[in-house]
Amino acid sequence: MSEALDRRAVVATLLAGRDDLLVVSGLGSATYDVAAAGDRTENFYLWGAMGGAAMVGLGLALAQPTRRVLVITGDGEMLMGMGGLATIGASQAENLSIVVLDNRSFGETGAQASHTAHGTDLALVAAGCGWRETRRVADQAGLVGLAAALRTRALFAVVEIAPGEKPRVLPPRHGALLAARFRAALGISDP
Amino acid sequence: MSEPAWPDEVFAVLREADIQQVGYVPDAGHARLIARAHAEPSMRAVVLTTEEEGIALATGAWLGGARAVLLMQSSGVGNCINMLSLAANCRTPLLLLVTMRGEWGEFNPWQVPMARATEQVLRAAGVLVHRADHAGEVAEMVRAAAALAFASREAVAVLFSQRLIGAKVFVAAGEKL
Structure with missing residues (x-):
């Protein structure tokens, strides 16, 4: 059994060299992880709206069909928006991927065990919602494979990460600023 | 009874407003609009579980340069409250078309509490509210709401009153309620 994956290293690996990728992060640690990998205007960080990350990703993916969209979120945030997996599965969006960083706990609020610690397998849920490709990743080889796959196609992945909080890396939290700079990065005029 | 014209008028207004994504929860009052959206190549109709x-879909659409509309019943407004913080924080436009249940001649008492709260809940969450009671004012109201939402970047709801839509019929005519 290899050592459990470190969440910061996971996100850094997934985002390395991905300058074309549009990234949406779910509130809490996933937002800090994406910020820690380097703030860029093509990142849209959620600081709230728990359960909304995947569906923000869908709206973006449908609006930008030629770009790849990646939602990075935690198990707790994904659990709250689980219905969105059915909505996205039904949409068959070809350019939207979701990576769930699964530490089996609600880290932001005191590390209470989440449903994934008690049997919920979000990859199975996604498969049951019609996602064509789902996978679970638990080691470095799997992570490298996932990073490569994300460059080519839409998939849903659960990455099993080590428990424990990291020092917070805080991106801007002014939503209007985040939205405006994101749109500017896409060349959308805002008269 | 002939079909009312206003759903087609609303659809025409949504086309004029360049709406590209239509998120909806199935609803009899919006059935015509939903069918038109599915049949329209320039629109993507997205059926939601809640x-x-x-709200999140519309935020993502705006981030990507597209405009969305959400179709729902009054009972669904309560499901949106925390997610409305997206619009408040990000100044992303939001256009909600809400069919009212639980007011005019309602048969089902379970619809009434949320109907009573709908307008206040929306306003409390920062949404501007218009209310259409008559068929002749619907299209103009949706047009104005779309302009307010997308030009001024506000969250705007248009409530389609149950009097306008007609109360859902549960029992045969003449049968005692």
């Missing part, structure tokens, strides 16, 4: 998904 209304709050649509």
Whole structure:
């Protein structure tokens, strides 16, 4: 059994060299992880709206069909928006991927065990919602494979990460600023 | 009874407003609009499992340069409250078309509490509210709401009153309620 994956290293690996990728992060640690990998205007960080990350990703993916969209979120945030997996599965969006960083706990609020610690397998849920490709990743080889796959196609992945909080890396939290700079990065005029 | 014209008028207004994504939770009052959206190549109709998904969908659409509308019933407004913080924080436009249940001649008492709260809940969450009671004012109201939402970047709801839509019929005519 290899050592459990470190969440910061996971996100850094997934985002390395991905300058074309549009990234949406779910509130809490996933937002800090994406910020820690380097703030860029093509990142849209959620600081709230728990359960909304995947569906923000869908709206973006449908609006930008030629770009790849990646939602990075935690198990707790994904659990709250689980219905969105059915909505996205039904949409068959070809350019939207979701990576769930699964530490089996609600880290932001005191590390209470989440449903994934008690049997919920979000990859199975996604498969049951019609996602064509789902996978679970638990080691470095799997992570490298996932990073490569994300460059080519839409998939849903659960990455099993080590428990424990990291020092917070805080991106801007002014939503209007985040939205405006994101749109500017896409060349959308805002008269 | 002939079909009312206003759903087609609303659809025409949504086309004029360049709406590209239509998030909806199935609803009899919006059935015509939903069918038209599915048949329209310039629109993507997205069936949601719960209304709050649509707030997030519309936020993502705006981030990507597209405009969305959400269709729901009054009962769904309560499901959206925390997600409305997206619009408040990000100044992303939001256009909600809400068919009212639980008011004019309602048969089902379970619809009434949320109907009573709908307008206040929306306003409390920062949404501007218009209310259409007559067929002749619907299209103009949706047009104005779309302009307010997308030009001024506000969250705007248009409530389609149950009097306008007609109360859902549960029992045969003449049968005692």
